[in-house]
Amino acid sequence: MRLRSRVLWIGLLLSLIPAVQADPEEPYLGLGYGVINDHQFGQQTTQRMGLVMARFGDDLSPYYGVEAHVATGADNAKISAGGLSESLHLYSMANFFFKPQIKFHSFSLYGLAGVGMWRTALTGPNLRLWNTDHGGAFGAGIRLPFTTSGRWVFDASYVQMKNSQGYAVAGVDFRFP
16 A cells, blocks of 8 residues: 555656656557456466557646556466366456656656456356456556657556556557647
């Protein structure tokens, strides 16, 4: 809980620092691949699953913006216990964030603070358990344009959710003209 408070305060303070770039950016759409860690279903170890994520956002000013993440599972986590083999799958996830940011000449750093919901399924022989949860989410990321126009941007971020769940994603965004 103390870490979450610190990250939120740092994000808010960063949003107050004047940025080098003065103009707000255009809306963007991105696609990324990453890994989500899950500590559900009473497991002693963290389960890692692949995910594919679409990112939608708009920088409303040089200092802040809004962003949404929508994801589904790409790879299942395999769980073996007592001779049984089960799979843990991310069925769906949606997060909505306020995004304080600071822009430099060749990159930008940002924080994420918001809410999210996710649904996972544990499946195996004669077994299908669903778990739906929601709660606060916070994170940070970096954006690096890789074209001279700045329309194509590499984005990498990490988001921490409740119950020791978090995900890291890297991908490409396109900024609309």
